[in-house]
Amino acid sequence: MSNYVDIDNTREDEQKKVMEEIILADHCPFCEENLSKYHKNRFIKEGKHWILTKNRWPYEHTKVHLLLIYKKHATHLNELDSKAGKELLDFVKWAEQKYHIAGGGWAMRFGDTNYSAGTVNHIHVQFIQPDLNSPNYKPVRIKLGKG
Template sequence: MPQQFVNTNNTQQRPDGKYNSVIADIQKDGVCPFCSEQLKKYHKNPITKETNYWLVTTNMYPYKNTKHHILIIHKEHIQSVTELSEAAWLELRRIYGDVINESNIPGGTMFIRFGDTRFTGASVAHLHAHLVSSDPDNGEYEPILTRIG
């Protein structure tokens, strides 16, 4: 069985049918959408910050009800946090702090799915970190719900 870079089973609950078809197309292409060779093809939002280990951007398919949905993508293809260097962890901590300050985010949630996507709900296996924040002052506020397993 070839390496699976994406998991179409984990896109089903996303209300945006476009996302499901994008992930299905990537699966047919048999490539990793977050590796540098393919990132520009599949990810059209600008890279807002680049460090030694990470690229910072916004999610092209933000979860419903997010005000901010930032992705911090590890530059090298790894799939587990056990492969992260200490330097990469430290950089990630700094990036989270910088993004929260620069975007003036008063509260939010940070998470990283890692490893076998059957256990995580991730649609892309390449290690990336999320920062999501809701919009409670919006009159149509609803909570952010997503799958983490």
């Protein structure tokens, strides 16, 4: 059992292996001091509150799958600086333009991973454009809740 990751919510074998390392290390993979150990993609943008980068394990059938990671360790919405909301909106607006996103969605899980179905228990946002032309295309679904 880890306070930082929920291995039951992993999707891929390589991701599971990395999660096992994180559980042994007993630290948060999205906190700044540990992020570079686990996150191999460069930062696309860095603000006062958020880091914008590509998801290391993009969901299937996504054309664009970005991650916005809150720069301080937080698991609940009430820990977020309200000013971070503006920066988040600025970043997703920027990404929409930069990647010519015709349409998609963004989602932020929070709190107990039994309810959020999050893998990493540190506030982050998934920003997604589905790839309608991917082989064996299926709609991208964002799960909430265990199981």
